[in-house]
Amino acid sequence: MYEFSDRVNNIKPSAIREMFKLMGDPEIIAFSGGNPAKESFEYDTIREITTDLLAGEPSNLLQYGITEGYDPLREAYIKHILEPKGLSAGLENILITTGGSQGLFISISAFLNEGDTVLIEAPTFLGTLMVFDYLNVNCVSVAMDENGIVLEDLEAKIKEHNPKMLYTIPTFQNPTGYTLSLDRRKRVAELADEHGFIVLEDDPYCDLRYKGEALPPIKTFDKSGKVVMLNSMSKIIAPGIRVGVVVAEPEIISKVTVAKQAIDTHTATLTQAICAEYLGRGLLPGHLERTTPMYRERLDTMLDGFKHFPSEVKFSKPEGGLFVWVTLPGEQDVDDIAKKAIAEKVAFVPGAPFFNDKSLAGSTLRLNFSASTPDRIAIGMERLGKVITDNLK
Amino acid sequence: MYEFSDRVNNIKPSAIREMFKLMGDPEIIAFSGGNPAKESFEYDTIREITTDLLAGEPSNLLQYGITEGYDPLREAYIKHILEPKGLSAGLENILITTGGSQGLFISISAFLNEGDTVLIEAPTFLGTLMVFDYLNVNCVSVAMDENGIVLEDLEAKIKEHNPKMLYTIPTFQNPTGYTLSLDRRKRVAELADEHGFIVLEDDPYCDLRYKGEALPPIKTFDKSGKVVMLNSMSKIIAPGIRVGVVVAEPEIISKVTVAKQAIDTHTATLTQAICAEYLGRGLLPGHLERTTPMYRERLDTMLDGFKHFPSEVKFSKPEGGLFVWVTLPGEQDVDDIAKKAIAEKVAFVPGAPFFNDKSLAGSTLRLNFSASTPDRIAIGMERLGKVITDNLK
Secondary structure, eight states: OOOOOHHHHHOOOOHHHHHGGGGGOTTSEEOSOOOOOGGGOOHHHHHHHHHHHHSSOOHHHHSOOOTTOOHHHHHHHIIIIIGGGTOOOOGGGEEEESHHHHHHHHHHHHHOOTTOEEEEESSOOHHHHHHHHHTTOEEEEEOEETTEEOHHHHHHHHHHHOOSEEEEOOSSOTTTOOOOOHHHHHHHHHHHHHHTOEEEEEOTTTTOBOSSOOOOOGGGGOSSSOEEEEEESTTTTOGGGOOEEEEOOHHHHHHHHHHHHHHHSSOOHHHHHHHHHHHHTTOHHHHHHHHHHHHHHHHHHHHHHGGGSOTTOEEOOOSBSSEEEEEOSSOOOHHHHHHHHHHTTEEOEESGGGOSSGGGOOSEEEEEOTTSOHHHHHHHHHHHHHHHHHHOO | OOOOOHHHHHOOOOHHHHHGGGGGOTTSEEOSOOOOOGGGOOHHHHHHHHHHHHSSOOHHHHSOOOTTOOHHHHHHHIIIIIGGGTOOOOGGGEEEESHHHHHHHHHHHHHOOTTOEEEEEESOOHHHHHHHHHTTOEEEEEEEETTEEOHHHHHHHHHHHOOSEEEEOOSSOTTTOOOOOHHHHHHHHHHHHHHTOEEEEEOTTTTOBOSSOOOOOGGGGOSSSOEEEEEESTTTTOGGGOOEEEEOOHHHHHHHHHHHHHHHSSOOHHHHHHHHHHHHTTOHHHHHHHHHHHHHHHHHHHHHHGGGSOTTOEEOOOSBSSEEEEEOSSOOOHHHHHHHHHHTTEEOEESGGGOSSGGGOOSEEEEEOTTSOHHHHHHHHHHHHHHHHHHOO
16 A cells, blocks of 8 residues: 555565564573573663662753763773773764664665675674665675685675675674684785775674683774774673664764764663763673673583484584574475474574575574573473474485 | 765754754853753653662563564553544554654655655754755755645645655744644645655654644544654653654554664663653653743743844744744845854854755744743843844845
8 A cells, every 4th residue: 555665675574573473482492582691681780870870860861962972981882892802992983873783774874875785794694684675785695614704705706896895793693603713804804905895893792702712803903994893782781772882983983973863863871871881880891700601501501402413413613692503404494494393392593584695595594592591492402403303304 | 085875975964963062162042952951851750760660670671672662662652642632543553763863764764765755844854854865855845834834835746746755843843833733734634645645744842832722633634544643752751762653554664663673673672661651650741731831931031032133033933842933034144143143152053954945044043942941041032132133134
């Protein structure tokens, strides 16, 4: 009955969000989401901070604020998150966004016209694929292995397509859990410099490391201001507060700020202030110390659960993040296996929605370990192992 | 140095937000903003509600939520805001947005392709003009008088341009303060039905009525589902919490929800829950009873202040909202007058930014009365009257 715009006709609702509806059934063990553990939230701290913030008559928290973001949060983010990673920045390098997803939308929309080419990892975050569809951008897939983007393929695709942007999730990638190695990080920054494209470095999982050594962001190797780094408070404080960050050269920040102004004026000041206090009080290191062993146990339980799977099934072995990526042998009907799994009360997301070029999807699927307790993970992996064993062609 | 997209190159930072920078000087009496009075915020109530919400371990307030919005807010909005206006709705008619401005962005982006035609009031809200620029939409101006859109001109422009949308702020319009009369509301809905265009009814000021009788929204006359109504909590609770609402047919809500999903996943749940409690506890009527006399005094003080102006100066006499619209006689350099006013420590926004077709701007300017106390308004109007008297050509 209605005539909608091409851009909304181009996009389909997220496969994951559609699966939300199934999650009402508490018997289903859901490896299908991307939520941090609710046990990770610092309820008392957030209540205490919020009560403190609202003492007195804090009109600045309730009135309109500037688009760039609440200054104390931008300052706290620089001091407590960027500087420990070896990055220096001023307020002019920082824009606060309404969650990490808005940072994606405005950064992509500020650089790419309809039909422009972006290189993407295959697979990649499906929320970003929605943005590319919305903006009708030309996506070119670059191969990945367990060390992230494959450089040979990247260089070939750069030469062939002269892209305006490379979109990468370098650390504990969604959906694979893969991490871009140090050498490759350096080379990606060099290539951007040499060929003049933007690197959109989406790094929301970097602080969720349960094993191994932290790697510096690609941004630390950025000599010519070509790297736009995105971050989010969703996985280290809470997603429901919707606070994310764009880190870039001042000229870029000005442009993405104008884009944000057209989209939602500014991010809620109260939730920005909660983050500012949380970081400013130095609470992040203690939070990560508390949550890291919890997540490590969940990850290890999931990896151990593959003992119930046929030995031909391959899976990633991430050192952090939220996800494990599974590759089944041969050509399997993964959607059908997903349905059968739900009948057995265990849920996952098939791999295809994470690919722009569905022909690359193979027989893959994504498992989330962060949102389930170890005992549920153990049971769920046993159930899933049985479904997969019974359904391999 | 960077190659940005056409859409961000098309838009300029808001003239009003640029003037924010001047507002650091407390001696300047600012009629230039669009803020509700900070004296209107219910600090104690919001603190109490937030403390109550954060008691226990409310994981639903901190975890990812659904794009459509927090159900208790959608329910409370229907019961406490829509139903008293004679509108019935179900959850499927409601999407919560990150402020009213996001409602504008996603509604416009869901219907209009690049180059499509939208009819707009001349003048209109400059934030919406930014969205039209961003989406590269073709704007056609429709004349207004003190009863809102002029129907003869509207009908002529419909025939000439076959628009896909009419954008209107029917009540206490920004920037004019004009209100669309009852007869015209009915006729606008009929015309949309007859010609098949969408009416985007942006009504954030409707509950800020200090005199006269409330008028029903255009949506109440909508027989064929062509009216998309936007609302905001910014002026009746607080802008800093960034909560707005889209009310429309379910098919439209599905599409704008997909657009929102690509843009910021969902609106912060904590701020949504604050609004849900605020409305659900029945606090809105008492709040409006308390703030109405305060705003009425500010409006009356401003209108009285025109005694300091030359008698040829015309001004609107709104019964609510935040703004008074001023028309100077002849052809004046309003930007120059604005600079001279700032030198005399009083600020306003020239009319031109509110027009898509700048040739229609004449010698106009917008005054905000909501954000200054009556004594400051009286002094400011005396200062401004003198500047204008001294500078009329």
